[in-house]
Amino acid sequence: MxxxxxxxxxxxxxxxxxxxxxxxxxxxxxxxxxxxxxxxxxxxxxxxxxxxxxxxxxxxxxxxxxxxxxxxxxxxxxxxxxxxxxxxxxxxxxxxxxxxxxxxxxxxxxxxxxxxxxxxxxxxxxxxxxxxxxxxxxxxxxxxxxxxxxxxxxxxxxxxxxxxxxxxxxxxxxxxxxxxxxxxxxxxxxxxxxxxxxxxxxxxxxxxxxxxxxxxxxxxxxxxxxxxxxQVVVTDDAEAAAAQTAEDTGLSVAELLATPFVLIGTEDEIVASVAAHRKRWGVTRYVVRKDALDPLGAFLPRLMAAA
The missing domain is CATH 3.20.20.30 (Luciferase-like domain)
Structure with a gap:
Protein backbone atom coordinates (compact mmCIF):
# COMPACT_ATOMS: atom_id res chain seq x y z
CA MET A 1 0.00 0.00 0.00
CA GLN A 231 5.64 19.97 -6.87
CA VAL A 232 2.21 18.45 -7.57
CA VAL A 233 0.37 19.42 -10.73
CA VAL A 234 -2.58 17.54 -12.22
CA THR A 235 -2.50 18.53 -15.90
CA ASP A 236 -2.91 17.29 -19.44
CA ASP A 237 0.47 18.79 -20.37
CA ALA A 238 3.09 17.44 -17.99
CA GLU A 239 6.05 18.67 -20.02
CA ALA A 240 4.84 22.28 -20.01
CA ALA A 241 4.07 22.16 -16.28
CA ALA A 242 7.50 20.71 -15.52
CA ALA A 243 9.52 23.05 -17.74
CA GLN A 244 10.24 25.82 -15.22
CA THR A 245 11.17 23.46 -12.39
CA ALA A 246 13.40 21.51 -14.78
CA GLU A 247 15.18 24.72 -15.74
CA ASP A 248 15.52 25.82 -12.12
CA THR A 249 17.02 22.49 -11.05
CA GLY A 250 19.22 21.91 -14.08
CA LEU A 251 17.43 18.70 -15.05
CA SER A 252 15.86 17.86 -18.35
CA VAL A 253 12.07 17.65 -18.33
CA ALA A 254 12.33 13.87 -18.81
CA GLU A 255 14.72 13.57 -15.85
CA LEU A 256 12.44 15.67 -13.67
CA LEU A 257 9.29 13.70 -14.48
CA ALA A 258 11.13 10.45 -13.70
CA THR A 259 11.95 11.47 -10.10
CA PRO A 260 9.79 10.71 -7.06
CA PHE A 261 10.18 14.34 -5.96
CA VAL A 262 7.53 15.71 -8.30
CA LEU A 263 4.12 14.35 -9.28
CA ILE A 264 3.07 15.99 -12.54
CA GLY A 265 0.65 14.78 -15.19
CA THR A 266 -2.86 13.49 -15.65
CA GLU A 267 -4.42 11.37 -12.91
CA ASP A 268 -3.49 8.24 -14.90
CA GLU A 269 0.08 9.46 -15.41
CA ILE A 270 0.57 10.28 -11.73
CA VAL A 271 -0.82 6.88 -10.69
CA ALA A 272 1.58 5.25 -13.16
CA SER A 273 4.48 7.29 -11.79
CA VAL A 274 3.73 6.26 -8.22
CA ALA A 275 3.60 2.62 -9.30
CA ALA A 276 6.88 3.03 -11.20
CA HIS A 277 8.62 4.65 -8.22
CA ARG A 278 7.50 1.79 -6.00
CA LYS A 279 8.87 -0.76 -8.45
CA ARG A 280 12.08 1.12 -9.31
CA TRP A 281 13.05 2.71 -6.00
CA GLY A 282 10.91 1.03 -3.35
CA VAL A 283 9.25 4.35 -2.44
CA THR A 284 5.89 3.67 -0.78
CA ARG A 285 5.32 6.92 1.10
CA TYR A 286 4.97 10.53 -0.06
CA VAL A 287 4.82 13.88 1.71
CA VAL A 288 3.01 16.58 -0.24
CA ARG A 289 2.26 20.20 0.54
CA LYS A 290 -1.06 21.83 1.42
CA ASP A 291 -1.89 22.81 -2.16
CA ALA A 292 -1.95 19.12 -3.13
CA LEU A 293 -4.87 18.31 -0.81
CA ASP A 294 -7.65 18.83 -3.33
CA PRO A 295 -5.89 17.70 -6.55
CA LEU A 296 -4.64 14.43 -5.03
CA GLY A 297 -7.59 13.94 -2.69
CA ALA A 298 -9.79 13.52 -5.76
CA PHE A 299 -8.07 10.25 -6.66
CA LEU A 300 -6.12 9.31 -3.53
CA PRO A 301 -7.61 5.77 -3.33
CA ARG A 302 -6.17 5.04 -6.80
CA LEU A 303 -2.77 6.33 -5.71
CA MET A 304 -2.79 4.30 -2.52
CA ALA A 305 -3.47 1.15 -4.55
CA ALA A 306 -0.78 1.88 -7.16
CA ALA A 307 1.43 -1.16 -7.67
Missing part, protein backbone atom coordinates in the same frame (compact mmCIF):
# COMPACT_ATOMS: atom_id res chain seq x y z
CA UNK A 2 1.17 3.54 -0.80
CA UNK A 3 0.54 6.29 1.77
CA UNK A 4 0.40 10.07 1.49
CA UNK A 5 1.15 12.62 4.20
CA UNK A 6 0.01 16.24 4.00
CA UNK A 7 2.42 18.91 5.24
CA UNK A 8 0.79 22.21 6.18
CA UNK A 9 0.77 24.98 8.79
CA UNK A 10 -2.14 26.95 10.27
CA UNK A 11 -2.95 30.55 9.49
CA UNK A 12 -6.10 30.64 11.64
CA UNK A 13 -8.01 28.24 13.86
CA UNK A 14 -11.07 27.60 11.71
CA UNK A 15 -9.29 26.86 8.45
CA UNK A 16 -6.74 24.67 10.24
CA UNK A 17 -9.45 22.55 11.83
CA UNK A 18 -11.18 22.29 8.46
CA UNK A 19 -7.98 21.25 6.71
CA UNK A 20 -7.29 18.54 9.31
CA UNK A 21 -10.80 17.12 8.88
CA UNK A 22 -10.57 17.22 5.09
CA UNK A 23 -7.17 15.50 5.06
CA UNK A 24 -8.51 12.72 7.26
CA UNK A 25 -11.66 12.29 5.17
CA UNK A 26 -9.62 12.16 1.96
CA UNK A 27 -7.52 9.29 3.32
CA UNK A 28 -4.19 10.96 4.03
CA UNK A 29 -2.08 8.84 6.36
CA UNK A 30 -0.77 11.77 8.37
CA UNK A 31 -0.86 15.53 8.80
CA UNK A 32 2.52 17.08 9.52
CA UNK A 33 3.90 20.55 10.16
CA UNK A 34 7.26 22.00 9.24
CA UNK A 35 9.36 23.03 12.23
CA UNK A 36 11.10 26.35 11.58
CA UNK A 37 10.92 28.41 14.79
CA UNK A 38 9.99 31.99 14.06
CA UNK A 39 8.98 31.31 10.45
CA UNK A 40 5.94 29.04 10.85
CA UNK A 41 3.53 28.07 13.61
CA UNK A 42 5.04 25.79 16.22
CA UNK A 43 4.11 22.28 15.12
CA UNK A 44 3.10 20.59 18.33
CA UNK A 45 0.56 23.21 19.38
CA UNK A 46 -0.92 23.16 15.89
CA UNK A 47 -1.01 19.36 15.80
CA UNK A 48 -2.66 19.15 19.21
CA UNK A 49 -5.41 21.39 17.84
CA UNK A 50 -5.72 19.08 14.81
CA UNK A 51 -5.92 16.08 17.13
CA UNK A 52 -9.00 17.56 18.78
CA UNK A 53 -10.99 17.52 15.53
CA UNK A 54 -9.75 14.22 14.06
CA UNK A 55 -9.62 10.61 15.20
CA UNK A 56 -7.42 8.50 12.90
CA UNK A 57 -4.87 10.59 11.01
CA UNK A 58 -1.24 10.49 12.18
CA UNK A 59 0.32 13.73 13.46
CA UNK A 60 3.92 14.88 13.56
CA UNK A 61 6.59 17.42 12.71
CA UNK A 62 8.24 17.10 9.32
CA UNK A 63 10.88 17.52 10.46
CA UNK A 64 12.17 19.00 13.70
CA UNK A 65 15.59 20.64 13.52
CA UNK A 66 17.84 18.64 15.82
CA UNK A 67 20.29 21.52 15.87
CA UNK A 68 18.01 23.86 17.79
CA UNK A 69 15.57 21.47 19.47
CA UNK A 70 16.67 20.01 22.80
CA UNK A 71 15.92 16.29 23.31
CA UNK A 72 14.10 16.66 26.64
CA UNK A 73 11.71 19.29 25.31
CA UNK A 74 11.20 17.54 21.99
CA UNK A 75 10.45 14.23 23.69
CA UNK A 76 7.96 15.93 26.03
CA UNK A 77 6.22 17.60 23.08
CA UNK A 78 5.95 14.35 21.14
CA UNK A 79 4.76 12.38 24.17
CA UNK A 80 2.14 15.02 24.97
CA UNK A 81 0.92 14.98 21.38
CA UNK A 82 0.69 11.20 21.54
CA UNK A 83 -1.32 11.46 24.76
CA UNK A 84 -3.84 14.03 23.55
CA UNK A 85 -4.24 12.35 20.15
CA UNK A 86 -4.83 8.90 21.58
CA UNK A 87 -1.63 7.42 20.15
CA UNK A 88 -1.23 9.11 16.77
CA UNK A 89 2.06 11.01 17.17
CA UNK A 90 4.95 10.67 14.73
CA UNK A 91 8.53 11.75 15.42
CA UNK A 92 10.32 13.49 12.56
CA UNK A 93 13.93 14.66 12.89
CA UNK A 94 16.46 16.26 10.56
CA UNK A 95 19.84 17.94 10.89
CA UNK A 96 18.57 21.42 9.97
CA UNK A 97 20.04 23.78 7.42
CA UNK A 98 18.83 27.36 7.97
CA UNK A 99 21.53 29.52 9.65
CA UNK A 100 18.97 31.98 11.05
CA UNK A 101 17.46 29.26 13.23
CA UNK A 102 20.74 28.76 15.06
CA UNK A 103 21.37 32.49 15.42
CA UNK A 104 17.87 32.97 16.85
CA UNK A 105 18.72 30.69 19.78
CA UNK A 106 22.19 32.18 20.29
CA UNK A 107 24.24 29.61 18.39
CA UNK A 108 26.18 29.50 15.16
CA UNK A 109 25.26 26.79 12.69
CA UNK A 110 27.87 23.99 12.87
CA UNK A 111 29.50 22.52 9.81
CA UNK A 112 27.84 19.55 8.11
CA UNK A 113 29.72 16.97 10.19
CA UNK A 114 28.77 18.71 13.42
CA UNK A 115 25.11 18.96 12.43
CA UNK A 116 25.08 15.28 11.50
CA UNK A 117 26.66 14.19 14.79
CA UNK A 118 24.16 16.23 16.78
CA UNK A 119 21.23 14.97 14.72
CA UNK A 120 22.10 11.34 15.42
CA UNK A 121 22.68 12.07 19.11
CA UNK A 122 19.37 13.94 19.44
CA UNK A 123 17.45 11.20 17.63
CA UNK A 124 18.93 8.53 19.87
CA UNK A 125 18.28 10.57 23.02
CA UNK A 126 14.68 11.42 22.13
CA UNK A 127 13.87 7.82 21.26
CA UNK A 128 15.42 6.62 24.54
CA UNK A 129 13.48 9.22 26.53
CA UNK A 130 10.22 8.21 24.83
CA UNK A 131 11.04 4.59 25.67
CA UNK A 132 11.26 5.54 29.36
CA UNK A 133 15.03 5.32 29.71
CA UNK A 134 17.30 7.62 31.69
CA UNK A 135 19.68 9.43 29.36
CA UNK A 136 23.08 10.94 30.05
CA UNK A 137 25.13 12.35 27.19
CA UNK A 138 28.18 14.59 27.42
CA UNK A 139 29.71 15.40 24.05
CA UNK A 140 30.62 18.62 22.24
CA UNK A 141 27.36 18.32 20.29
CA UNK A 142 24.95 17.41 23.07
CA UNK A 143 24.70 17.31 26.85
CA UNK A 144 21.99 15.70 29.00
CA UNK A 145 22.39 14.68 32.62
CA UNK A 146 20.18 11.96 34.09
CA UNK A 147 17.30 13.07 31.88
CA UNK A 148 14.10 11.06 32.17
CA UNK A 149 10.62 11.62 30.75
CA UNK A 150 8.43 10.50 33.63
CA UNK A 151 5.26 12.26 32.47
CA UNK A 152 3.53 12.23 30.16
CA UNK A 153 4.14 8.72 28.91
CA UNK A 154 3.28 8.06 25.26
CA UNK A 155 0.23 5.98 24.43
CA UNK A 156 2.08 4.08 21.70
CA UNK A 157 4.62 1.48 22.72
CA UNK A 158 7.03 2.91 20.13
CA UNK A 159 6.47 6.19 18.34
CA UNK A 160 7.47 5.88 14.66
CA UNK A 161 10.66 7.75 13.77
CA UNK A 162 11.23 9.44 10.42
CA UNK A 163 14.71 10.73 9.60
CA UNK A 164 14.48 13.34 6.86
CA UNK A 165 17.77 13.72 5.04
CA UNK A 166 19.91 13.42 1.94
CA UNK A 167 23.20 13.22 3.86
CA UNK A 168 25.09 9.95 3.36
CA UNK A 169 25.90 9.39 7.03
CA UNK A 170 22.35 10.11 8.14
CA UNK A 171 20.94 7.88 5.38
CA UNK A 172 23.04 5.00 6.72
CA UNK A 173 21.97 5.78 10.29
CA UNK A 174 18.34 5.93 9.20
CA UNK A 175 18.70 2.65 7.37
CA UNK A 176 19.82 1.07 10.61
CA UNK A 177 17.52 2.79 13.10
CA UNK A 178 14.57 4.71 11.62
CA UNK A 179 11.10 3.44 10.81
CA UNK A 180 10.88 5.73 7.79
CA UNK A 181 13.67 7.30 5.74
CA UNK A 182 12.44 10.65 4.49
CA UNK A 183 14.23 11.13 1.18
CA UNK A 184 14.64 14.88 0.84
CA UNK A 185 16.64 14.69 -2.37
CA UNK A 186 18.29 17.99 -1.44
CA UNK A 187 21.93 18.95 -1.72
CA UNK A 188 23.94 22.01 -0.71
CA UNK A 189 22.01 24.82 0.97
CA UNK A 190 22.04 27.94 -1.20
CA UNK A 191 23.01 31.40 0.15
CA UNK A 192 19.45 32.35 1.16
CA UNK A 193 19.58 29.60 3.79
CA UNK A 194 16.37 27.99 2.57
CA UNK A 195 16.71 26.85 -1.05
CA UNK A 196 18.89 23.90 -2.07
CA UNK A 197 20.61 22.25 -4.93
CA UNK A 198 18.83 18.98 -5.73
CA UNK A 199 19.95 15.37 -5.99
CA UNK A 200 17.18 14.08 -8.21
CA UNK A 201 18.97 12.36 -11.08
CA UNK A 202 18.83 8.59 -11.31
CA UNK A 203 22.43 8.17 -10.20
CA UNK A 204 21.83 10.52 -7.23
CA UNK A 205 18.81 8.52 -6.08
CA UNK A 206 20.63 5.22 -6.48
CA UNK A 207 23.52 6.55 -4.38
CA UNK A 208 21.15 7.65 -1.61
CA UNK A 209 19.32 4.33 -1.59
CA UNK A 210 22.63 2.47 -1.47
CA UNK A 211 23.46 4.27 1.78
CA UNK A 212 20.09 3.32 3.25
CA UNK A 213 20.56 -0.29 2.20
CA UNK A 214 24.05 -0.40 3.73
CA UNK A 215 22.68 0.84 7.04
CA UNK A 216 19.73 -1.56 6.93
CA UNK A 217 21.86 -4.64 6.32
CA UNK A 218 20.88 -7.27 8.87
CA UNK A 219 17.57 -5.67 9.82
CA UNK A 220 14.64 -8.04 9.73
CA UNK A 221 12.43 -5.24 8.40
CA UNK A 222 14.13 -2.39 6.55
CA UNK A 223 12.72 1.13 6.92
CA UNK A 224 10.04 2.42 4.59
CA UNK A 225 11.12 4.97 1.99
CA UNK A 226 9.31 8.28 1.81
CA UNK A 227 9.73 11.04 -0.76
CA UNK A 228 9.33 14.75 -0.01
CA UNK A 229 7.42 15.97 -3.07
CA UNK A 230 8.24 19.51 -4.14
Missing amino acids: VTFTLQASPSDAASWADLARRAERAGFDALTCADHPGAVATPFVALAAAAAVTSTIGLGSYVSNAGVREPMLLAADVATLDLVSGGRARLGIGAGHTPAEWRAVGRERPDVAGRVRRCMAVAEAVRALLDGEEVTVDTPELALHAARLEKPRPVQRRIPLTMGTANSTLLRWAGAHADVVGLAGLGRTLPDGYAHEVRWREADIEAQLAQVAAGAEGRAEPPELESLVQ
Whole structure:
Protein backbone atom coordinates (compact mmCIF):
# COMPACT_ATOMS: atom_id res chain seq x y z
CA MET A 1 0.00 0.00 0.00
CA VAL A 2 1.17 3.54 -0.80
CA THR A 3 0.54 6.29 1.77
CA PHE A 4 0.40 10.07 1.49
CA THR A 5 1.15 12.62 4.20
CA LEU A 6 0.01 16.24 4.00
CA GLN A 7 2.42 18.91 5.24
CA ALA A 8 0.79 22.21 6.18
CA SER A 9 0.77 24.98 8.79
CA PRO A 10 -2.14 26.95 10.27
CA SER A 11 -2.95 30.55 9.49
CA ASP A 12 -6.10 30.64 11.64
CA ALA A 13 -8.01 28.24 13.86
CA ALA A 14 -11.07 27.60 11.71
CA SER A 15 -9.29 26.86 8.45
CA TRP A 16 -6.74 24.67 10.24
CA ALA A 17 -9.45 22.55 11.83
CA ASP A 18 -11.18 22.29 8.46
CA LEU A 19 -7.98 21.25 6.71
CA ALA A 20 -7.29 18.54 9.31
CA ARG A 21 -10.80 17.12 8.88
CA ARG A 22 -10.57 17.22 5.09
CA ALA A 23 -7.17 15.50 5.06
CA GLU A 24 -8.51 12.72 7.26
CA ARG A 25 -11.66 12.29 5.17
CA ALA A 26 -9.62 12.16 1.96
CA GLY A 27 -7.52 9.29 3.32
CA PHE A 28 -4.19 10.96 4.03
CA ASP A 29 -2.08 8.84 6.36
CA ALA A 30 -0.77 11.77 8.37
CA LEU A 31 -0.86 15.53 8.80
CA THR A 32 2.52 17.08 9.52
CA CYS A 33 3.90 20.55 10.16
CA ALA A 34 7.26 22.00 9.24
CA ASP A 35 9.36 23.03 12.23
CA HIS A 36 11.10 26.35 11.58
CA PRO A 37 10.92 28.41 14.79
CA GLY A 38 9.99 31.99 14.06
CA ALA A 39 8.98 31.31 10.45
CA VAL A 40 5.94 29.04 10.85
CA ALA A 41 3.53 28.07 13.61
CA THR A 42 5.04 25.79 16.22
CA PRO A 43 4.11 22.28 15.12
CA PHE A 44 3.10 20.59 18.33
CA VAL A 45 0.56 23.21 19.38
CA ALA A 46 -0.92 23.16 15.89
CA LEU A 47 -1.01 19.36 15.80
CA ALA A 48 -2.66 19.15 19.21
CA ALA A 49 -5.41 21.39 17.84
CA ALA A 50 -5.72 19.08 14.81
CA ALA A 51 -5.92 16.08 17.13
CA ALA A 52 -9.00 17.56 18.78
CA VAL A 53 -10.99 17.52 15.53
CA THR A 54 -9.75 14.22 14.06
CA SER A 55 -9.62 10.61 15.20
CA THR A 56 -7.42 8.50 12.90
CA ILE A 57 -4.87 10.59 11.01
CA GLY A 58 -1.24 10.49 12.18
CA LEU A 59 0.32 13.73 13.46
CA GLY A 60 3.92 14.88 13.56
CA SER A 61 6.59 17.42 12.71
CA TYR A 62 8.24 17.10 9.32
CA VAL A 63 10.88 17.52 10.46
CA SER A 64 12.17 19.00 13.70
CA ASN A 65 15.59 20.64 13.52
CA ALA A 66 17.84 18.64 15.82
CA GLY A 67 20.29 21.52 15.87
CA VAL A 68 18.01 23.86 17.79
CA ARG A 69 15.57 21.47 19.47
CA GLU A 70 16.67 20.01 22.80
CA PRO A 71 15.92 16.29 23.31
CA MET A 72 14.10 16.66 26.64
CA LEU A 73 11.71 19.29 25.31
CA LEU A 74 11.20 17.54 21.99
CA ALA A 75 10.45 14.23 23.69
CA ALA A 76 7.96 15.93 26.03
CA ASP A 77 6.22 17.60 23.08
CA VAL A 78 5.95 14.35 21.14
CA ALA A 79 4.76 12.38 24.17
CA THR A 80 2.14 15.02 24.97
CA LEU A 81 0.92 14.98 21.38
CA ASP A 82 0.69 11.20 21.54
CA LEU A 83 -1.32 11.46 24.76
CA VAL A 84 -3.84 14.03 23.55
CA SER A 85 -4.24 12.35 20.15
CA GLY A 86 -4.83 8.90 21.58
CA GLY A 87 -1.63 7.42 20.15
CA ARG A 88 -1.23 9.11 16.77
CA ALA A 89 2.06 11.01 17.17
CA ARG A 90 4.95 10.67 14.73
CA LEU A 91 8.53 11.75 15.42
CA GLY A 92 10.32 13.49 12.56
CA ILE A 93 13.93 14.66 12.89
CA GLY A 94 16.46 16.26 10.56
CA ALA A 95 19.84 17.94 10.89
CA GLY A 96 18.57 21.42 9.97
CA HIS A 97 20.04 23.78 7.42
CA THR A 98 18.83 27.36 7.97
CA PRO A 99 21.53 29.52 9.65
CA ALA A 100 18.97 31.98 11.05
CA GLU A 101 17.46 29.26 13.23
CA TRP A 102 20.74 28.76 15.06
CA ARG A 103 21.37 32.49 15.42
CA ALA A 104 17.87 32.97 16.85
CA VAL A 105 18.72 30.69 19.78
CA GLY A 106 22.19 32.18 20.29
CA ARG A 107 24.24 29.61 18.39
CA GLU A 108 26.18 29.50 15.16
CA ARG A 109 25.26 26.79 12.69
CA PRO A 110 27.87 23.99 12.87
CA ASP A 111 29.50 22.52 9.81
CA VAL A 112 27.84 19.55 8.11
CA ALA A 113 29.72 16.97 10.19
CA GLY A 114 28.77 18.71 13.42
CA ARG A 115 25.11 18.96 12.43
CA VAL A 116 25.08 15.28 11.50
CA ARG A 117 26.66 14.19 14.79
CA ARG A 118 24.16 16.23 16.78
CA CYS A 119 21.23 14.97 14.72
CA MET A 120 22.10 11.34 15.42
CA ALA A 121 22.68 12.07 19.11
CA VAL A 122 19.37 13.94 19.44
CA ALA A 123 17.45 11.20 17.63
CA GLU A 124 18.93 8.53 19.87
CA ALA A 125 18.28 10.57 23.02
CA VAL A 126 14.68 11.42 22.13
CA ARG A 127 13.87 7.82 21.26
CA ALA A 128 15.42 6.62 24.54
CA LEU A 129 13.48 9.22 26.53
CA LEU A 130 10.22 8.21 24.83
CA ASP A 131 11.04 4.59 25.67
CA GLY A 132 11.26 5.54 29.36
CA GLU A 133 15.03 5.32 29.71
CA GLU A 134 17.30 7.62 31.69
CA VAL A 135 19.68 9.43 29.36
CA THR A 136 23.08 10.94 30.05
CA VAL A 137 25.13 12.35 27.19
CA ASP A 138 28.18 14.59 27.42
CA THR A 139 29.71 15.40 24.05
CA PRO A 140 30.62 18.62 22.24
CA GLU A 141 27.36 18.32 20.29
CA LEU A 142 24.95 17.41 23.07
CA ALA A 143 24.70 17.31 26.85
CA LEU A 144 21.99 15.70 29.00
CA HIS A 145 22.39 14.68 32.62
CA ALA A 146 20.18 11.96 34.09
CA ALA A 147 17.30 13.07 31.88
CA ARG A 148 14.10 11.06 32.17
CA LEU A 149 10.62 11.62 30.75
CA GLU A 150 8.43 10.50 33.63
CA LYS A 151 5.26 12.26 32.47
CA PRO A 152 3.53 12.23 30.16
CA ARG A 153 4.14 8.72 28.91
CA PRO A 154 3.28 8.06 25.26
CA VAL A 155 0.23 5.98 24.43
CA GLN A 156 2.08 4.08 21.70
CA ARG A 157 4.62 1.48 22.72
CA ARG A 158 7.03 2.91 20.13
CA ILE A 159 6.47 6.19 18.34
CA PRO A 160 7.47 5.88 14.66
CA LEU A 161 10.66 7.75 13.77
CA THR A 162 11.23 9.44 10.42
CA MET A 163 14.71 10.73 9.60
CA GLY A 164 14.48 13.34 6.86
CA THR A 165 17.77 13.72 5.04
CA ALA A 166 19.91 13.42 1.94
CA ASN A 167 23.20 13.22 3.86
CA SER A 168 25.09 9.95 3.36
CA THR A 169 25.90 9.39 7.03
CA LEU A 170 22.35 10.11 8.14
CA LEU A 171 20.94 7.88 5.38
CA ARG A 172 23.04 5.00 6.72
CA TRP A 173 21.97 5.78 10.29
CA ALA A 174 18.34 5.93 9.20
CA GLY A 175 18.70 2.65 7.37
CA ALA A 176 19.82 1.07 10.61
CA HIS A 177 17.52 2.79 13.10
CA ALA A 178 14.57 4.71 11.62
CA ASP A 179 11.10 3.44 10.81
CA VAL A 180 10.88 5.73 7.79
CA VAL A 181 13.67 7.30 5.74
CA GLY A 182 12.44 10.65 4.49
CA LEU A 183 14.23 11.13 1.18
CA ALA A 184 14.64 14.88 0.84
CA GLY A 185 16.64 14.69 -2.37
CA LEU A 186 18.29 17.99 -1.44
CA GLY A 187 21.93 18.95 -1.72
CA ARG A 188 23.94 22.01 -0.71
CA THR A 189 22.01 24.82 0.97
CA LEU A 190 22.04 27.94 -1.20
CA PRO A 191 23.01 31.40 0.15
CA ASP A 192 19.45 32.35 1.16
CA GLY A 193 19.58 29.60 3.79
CA TYR A 194 16.37 27.99 2.57
CA ALA A 195 16.71 26.85 -1.05
CA HIS A 196 18.89 23.90 -2.07
CA GLU A 197 20.61 22.25 -4.93
CA VAL A 198 18.83 18.98 -5.73
CA ARG A 199 19.95 15.37 -5.99
CA TRP A 200 17.18 14.08 -8.21
CA ARG A 201 18.97 12.36 -11.08
CA GLU A 202 18.83 8.59 -11.31
CA ALA A 203 22.43 8.17 -10.20
CA ASP A 204 21.83 10.52 -7.23
CA ILE A 205 18.81 8.52 -6.08
CA GLU A 206 20.63 5.22 -6.48
CA ALA A 207 23.52 6.55 -4.38
CA GLN A 208 21.15 7.65 -1.61
CA LEU A 209 19.32 4.33 -1.59
CA ALA A 210 22.63 2.47 -1.47
CA GLN A 211 23.46 4.27 1.78
CA VAL A 212 20.09 3.32 3.25
CA ALA A 213 20.56 -0.29 2.20
CA ALA A 214 24.05 -0.40 3.73
CA GLY A 215 22.68 0.84 7.04
CA ALA A 216 19.73 -1.56 6.93
CA GLU A 217 21.86 -4.64 6.32
CA GLY A 218 20.88 -7.27 8.87
CA ARG A 219 17.57 -5.67 9.82
CA ALA A 220 14.64 -8.04 9.73
CA GLU A 221 12.43 -5.24 8.40
CA PRO A 222 14.13 -2.39 6.55
CA PRO A 223 12.72 1.13 6.92
CA GLU A 224 10.04 2.42 4.59
CA LEU A 225 11.12 4.97 1.99
CA GLU A 226 9.31 8.28 1.81
CA SER A 227 9.73 11.04 -0.76
CA LEU A 228 9.33 14.75 -0.01
CA VAL A 229 7.42 15.97 -3.07
CA GLN A 230 8.24 19.51 -4.14
CA GLN A 231 5.64 19.97 -6.87
CA VAL A 232 2.21 18.45 -7.57
CA VAL A 233 0.37 19.42 -10.73
CA VAL A 234 -2.58 17.54 -12.22
CA THR A 235 -2.50 18.53 -15.90
CA ASP A 236 -2.91 17.29 -19.44
CA ASP A 237 0.47 18.79 -20.37
CA ALA A 238 3.09 17.44 -17.99
CA GLU A 239 6.05 18.67 -20.02
CA ALA A 240 4.84 22.28 -20.01
CA ALA A 241 4.07 22.16 -16.28
CA ALA A 242 7.50 20.71 -15.52
CA ALA A 243 9.52 23.05 -17.74
CA GLN A 244 10.24 25.82 -15.22
CA THR A 245 11.17 23.46 -12.39
CA ALA A 246 13.40 21.51 -14.78
CA GLU A 247 15.18 24.72 -15.74
CA ASP A 248 15.52 25.82 -12.12
CA THR A 249 17.02 22.49 -11.05
CA GLY A 250 19.22 21.91 -14.08
CA LEU A 251 17.43 18.70 -15.05
CA SER A 252 15.86 17.86 -18.35
CA VAL A 253 12.07 17.65 -18.33
CA ALA A 254 12.33 13.87 -18.81
CA GLU A 255 14.72 13.57 -15.85
CA LEU A 256 12.44 15.67 -13.67
CA LEU A 257 9.29 13.70 -14.48
CA ALA A 258 11.13 10.45 -13.70
CA THR A 259 11.95 11.47 -10.10
CA PRO A 260 9.79 10.71 -7.06
CA PHE A 261 10.18 14.34 -5.96
CA VAL A 262 7.53 15.71 -8.30
CA LEU A 263 4.12 14.35 -9.28
CA ILE A 264 3.07 15.99 -12.54
CA GLY A 265 0.65 14.78 -15.19
CA THR A 266 -2.86 13.49 -15.65
CA GLU A 267 -4.42 11.37 -12.91
CA ASP A 268 -3.49 8.24 -14.90
CA GLU A 269 0.08 9.46 -15.41
CA ILE A 270 0.57 10.28 -11.73
CA VAL A 271 -0.82 6.88 -10.69
CA ALA A 272 1.58 5.25 -13.16
CA SER A 273 4.48 7.29 -11.79
CA VAL A 274 3.73 6.26 -8.22
CA ALA A 275 3.60 2.62 -9.30
CA ALA A 276 6.88 3.03 -11.20
CA HIS A 277 8.62 4.65 -8.22
CA ARG A 278 7.50 1.79 -6.00
CA LYS A 279 8.87 -0.76 -8.45
CA ARG A 280 12.08 1.12 -9.31
CA TRP A 281 13.05 2.71 -6.00
CA GLY A 282 10.91 1.03 -3.35
CA VAL A 283 9.25 4.35 -2.44
CA THR A 284 5.89 3.67 -0.78
CA ARG A 285 5.32 6.92 1.10
CA TYR A 286 4.97 10.53 -0.06
CA VAL A 287 4.82 13.88 1.71
CA VAL A 288 3.01 16.58 -0.24
CA ARG A 289 2.26 20.20 0.54
CA LYS A 290 -1.06 21.83 1.42
CA ASP A 291 -1.89 22.81 -2.16
CA ALA A 292 -1.95 19.12 -3.13
CA LEU A 293 -4.87 18.31 -0.81
CA ASP A 294 -7.65 18.83 -3.33
CA PRO A 295 -5.89 17.70 -6.55
CA LEU A 296 -4.64 14.43 -5.03
CA GLY A 297 -7.59 13.94 -2.69
CA ALA A 298 -9.79 13.52 -5.76
CA PHE A 299 -8.07 10.25 -6.66
CA LEU A 300 -6.12 9.31 -3.53
CA PRO A 301 -7.61 5.77 -3.33
CA ARG A 302 -6.17 5.04 -6.80
CA LEU A 303 -2.77 6.33 -5.71
CA MET A 304 -2.79 4.30 -2.52
CA ALA A 305 -3.47 1.15 -4.55
CA ALA A 306 -0.78 1.88 -7.16
CA ALA A 307 1.43 -1.16 -7.67
